[in-house]
Amino acid sequence: MCPLRILALATPVYLGVTLALRRLAPTRLVLAGAAAGLLAGAVGASVYGLYCQEWTAAFTLPVHLASAASAAAGGLLGPHLLRW
Numbered sequence: 001m002c003p004l005r006i007l008a009l010a011t012p013v014y015l016g017v018t019l020a021l022r023r024l025a026p027t028r029l030v031l032a033g034a035a036a037g038l039l040a041g042a043v044g045a046s047v048y049g050l051y052c053q054e055w056t057a058a059f060t061l062p063v064h065l066a067s068a069a070s071a072a073a074g075g076l077l078g079p080h081l082l083r084w
Contacts, residue, residue, distance in 0.1 A: 002048065002052065002059075002063065002066070003062045003065055003066035003069065004066075006041065006044040006048050006063065006066035006067070006070075007044065007066055007069065007070060007073075009043070009044035009047050009048055010037075010040040010041045010043065010044030010045075010070045011040070013039070013040040013043045013044060014036055014037055014040035014070070014073075014074060017036040017040060018033075018077075018078075018081050018082065021036055022081075022082055022084060025084050026082055029078045029079040029082045029083065030078050030079055031075075031078075032078055032082055033074040033077055033078015033079065033081065033082055034071045034074050034075035034078065035071075035074070036074045036078065037070045037071040037072070037073055037074015037075060037077075037078075038067065038070065038074065040074065041066060041067035041068070041069070041070030041071055042067055044066070044070065045063045045066060045067055048063075049063070
């Protein structure tokens with residue numbers, strides 16, 4: 001359940017970073033989208049980590065997978081959303 005919550009927290013951050021990146025006119029759209037997705041996933045995991053009380057070794061794997069999924073989604077959406 002936590003990867004879905006992390007992705008839900010990362011979505012508004014990704015949209016905000018994408019709007020900021022559009023004004024910078026990136027030339028490598030996939031890389032810029034993946035970087036924005038990774039940043040959004042890290043922020044989502046950090047915010048979720050503030051309220052989650054479980055931090056065992058088995059719990060960190062879904063957190064990292066959610067951040068990787070956010071980066072992958074950002075890489076896929078980057079060329080469509082960052083085109084200028």
